[in-house]
Amino acid sequence: MQEIIIIGIGQSGINIGLEFIKQLNYDHCLNNHQEIINQDRYNKKINVFYNENSRQQFIPRCLFLDLESSQIDKLLLQKDVIIDPNCCFSMNCGSGNLFAIGKYTEGAELMDKCKHVLNRYFEQSGNLQGIMMFFSTGGGSGSGMASNLIQYFREKDLTKIVHCNPVFSQGVIHNYLEIYNTVLILHQMIETVDIVTVFDNVALQYICNNNNLDSNYDNYNKIIAESLIQTTASYRFPGFINGGMKKLALNLIPFPRLHFFQPSYMIINQSGWSITNILNKQYKLCSFQDYLPNEYISYQIQLRGNCFEMPESQSLLIRKDDLYQFLGHDTHYRTHTSVQHIDHENIVGFLGNSNGFKKYMQSYQEDFIKMFRKKAYVYAYEYVGMDQMEFTEAEYNMNDLISEYGPFIHSCCHSEYDNYEEEEEY
Ligand SMILES: Nc1nc2c(ncn2[C@@H]2O[C@H](COP(=O)(O)OP(=O)(O)OP(=O)(O)O)[C@@H](O)[C@H]2O)c(=O)[nH]1
Numbered sequence: 481m482q483e484i485i486i487i488g489i490g491q492s493g494i495n496i497g498l499e500f501i502k503q504l505n506y507d508h509c510l511n512n513h514q515e516i517i518n519q520d521r522y523n524k525k526i527n528v529f530y531n532e533n534s535r536q537q538f539i540p541r542c543l544f545l546d547l548e549s550s551q552i553d554k555l556l557l558q559k560d561v562i563i564d565p566n567c568c569f570s571m572n573c574g575s576g577n578l579f580a581i582g583k584y585t586e587g588a589e590l591m592d593k594c595k596h597v598l599n600r601y602f603e604q605s606g607n608l609q610g611i612m613m614f615f616s617t618g619g620g621s622g623s624g625m626a627s628n629l630i631q632y633f634r635e636k637d638l639t640k641i642v643h644c645n646p647v648f649s650q651g652v653i654h655n656y657l658e659i660y661n662t663v664l665i666l667h668q669m670i671e672t673v674d675i676v677t678v679f680d681n682v683a684l685q686y687i688c689n690n691n692n693l694d695s696n697y698d699n700y701n702k703i704i705a706e707s708l709i710q711t712t713a714s715y716r717f718p719g720f721i722n723g724g725m726k727k728l729a730l731n732l733i734p735f736p737r738l739h740f741f742q743p744s745y746m747i748i749n750q751s752g753w754s755i756t757n758i759l760n761k762q763y764k765l766c767s768f769q770d771y772l773p774n775e776y777i778s779y780q781i782q783l784r785g786n787c788f789e790m791p792e793s794q795s796l797l798i799r800k801d802d803l804y805q806f807l808g809h810d811t812h813y814r815t816h817t818s819v820q821h822i823d824h825e826n827i828v829g830f831l832g833n834s835n836g837f838k839k840y841m842q843s844y845q846e847d848f849i850k851m852f853r854k855k856a857y858v859y860a861y862e863y864v865g866m867d868q869m870e871f872t873e874a875e876y877n878m879n880d881l882i883s884e885y886g887p888f889i890h891s892c893c894h895s896e897y898d899n900y901e902e903e904e905e906y
């Protein structure tokens with residue numbers, strides 16, 4: 481049945497994971513006792529994210545971890561979704577915002593306590609396709625424990641897909657350690673993760689302001705969850721192309737290290753919309769600056785609803801000639817799911833693998849260099865046993881990624897690229 485495990489780590493990971501499960505419940509017509517309220521619809525591939533128990537309840541296949549207990553306590557007290565308390569683990573120490581504590585000391589201790597839950601999921605699942613992880617790159621618990629878990633998962637099984645959904649806070653960081661934490665977890669994500677969908681609190685803030693929504697974490701998390709509901713719709717419902725994590729990875733990642741996607745989604749509730757609108761800033765969940773079409777290596781369009789004609793070549797988002805091509809084939813991919821709630825609008829989702837991520841990383845690179853050259857705050861990490869070498873390796877890896885995204889695209893572009901540069905000047 482192609483099962484997926486949901487893992488939320490740290491404050492933001494838990495909040496986003498919970499919101500995602502709430503929206504999954506709605507999408508599969510489950511009530512807050514986890515029972516199906518509409519038998520004939522929405523239960524086709526319900527086992528992708530749920531395990532059914534003997535009382536016909538569908539319990540989400542999840543794991544939640546934090547080094548502080550408050551968020552886990554809140555999670556267990558809420559009444560919207562039933563979460564198995566045996567899948568929630570916390571300590572009372574906090575990470576002090578340090579990646580090192582999340583990865584090595586207390587974080588590793590907590591990891592040992594939760595491994596039996598993961599192993600049980602592996603054994604119960606007949607055909608596990610992978611895990612979806614939620615965390616923030618800036619938090620100590622989130623980044624450190626995610627790094628530890630990814631490593632564990634990789635050692636256990638190399639064939640399953642690890643899909644990370646990190647929240648970056650570029651431009652609105654709360655302290656300098658967030659920069660180190662981000663670069664350190666990025667090192668792990670470049671090396672051992674298959675798919676990374678990048679979310680960014682600045683872009684989410686912009687979306688909220690633009691739609692007259694309060695700018696708070698609840699609304700940010702709702703938007704993130706809605707876009708992931710869209711991304712996973714083709715895993716959960718039959719459609720034009722039956723999607724899956726492996727399919728997504730294979731279609732969008734021509735080179736294994738270039739696997740950082742920018743998500744967008746737009747709800748279609750007005751006439752005269754165009755699919756190209758989705759490239760506009762107001763629909764982007766991460767603030768990459770990628771205005772040139774030929775900066776895309778690949779992209780996926782996800783359509784949901786019942787009013788779509790199958791869009792063929794004329795409605796392709798980016799002209800074939802403008803996309804980087806291998807052997808003359810354009811690298812786009814489209815999924816279509818017609819199953820939709822009556823009260824939902826039609827939705828277009830987009831995942832783009834673009835050169836914009838390079839520019840996004842460059843500002844972390846600058847901040848990291850300024851701090852690390854002076855060894856600012858490094859003592860705090862060394863104090864808990866982390867080696868400076870790990871910082872140096874992370875920096876090299878980030879620099880390599882930036883250069884791999886950069887010249888790769890430009891050296892491969894064909895003549896149209898020059899035309900675009902000229903057009904941009906006007
Ligand atoms: N989108 C979103 N961002 C959040 C949320 N909670 C915190 N953040 C952001 O995430 C970063 C801090 O990460 P947290 O998730 O609070 O940290 P943590 O993983 O619990 O790690 P600690 O440092 O140990 O608390 C900050 O940049 C916050 O702005 C949330 O619910 N949603």
Ligand SMILES: [Mg+2]
Nearest residue numbers: 490491548621
């Ligand atoms: Mg925390």
